[in-house]
Amino acid sequence: MAMQDAFRFFTHCKQDAEFRKSAYFCNSPQDLFQWLKTSGFSFTIEEADDALRSLQLKAEDETEADEIKELGQWFHIMAQRPAVSPCHSCAKKSE
Numbered sequence: 001m002a003m004q005d006a007f008r009f010f011t012h013c014k015q016d017a018e019f020r021k022s023a024y025f026c027n028s029p030q031d032l033f034q035w036l037k038t039s040g041f042s043f044t045i046e047e048a049d050d051a052l053r054s055l056q057l058k059a060e061d062e063t064e065a066d067e068i069k070e071l072g073q074w075f076h077i078m079a080q081r082p083a084v085s086p087c088h089s090c091a092k093k094s095e
Helices: 002-015 017-025 029-038 045-058 062-078 088-093
Strands: none
Touching: 002 017, 002 045, 002 062, 017 029, 017 062, 045 062
């Protein structure tokens, strides 16, 4: 269910700029996740990363994939956490 919430959240963000802008009132990662919860979404950062990777793989073209990548970067900035590598293997190699 949480993964579906992440999919729904990112789809909603892509379609509704005003909804996405309301996240800017969050002053901390805790505020962001509380805002998500009150907005009807419940997922972890890891589930968000999985949803973003899946959305990128399903993108119809490079432009859509880039938009999803930017959305993921925006989410990580809002969550005050650096974006993860495309795969966990790559992330472990850079450590």
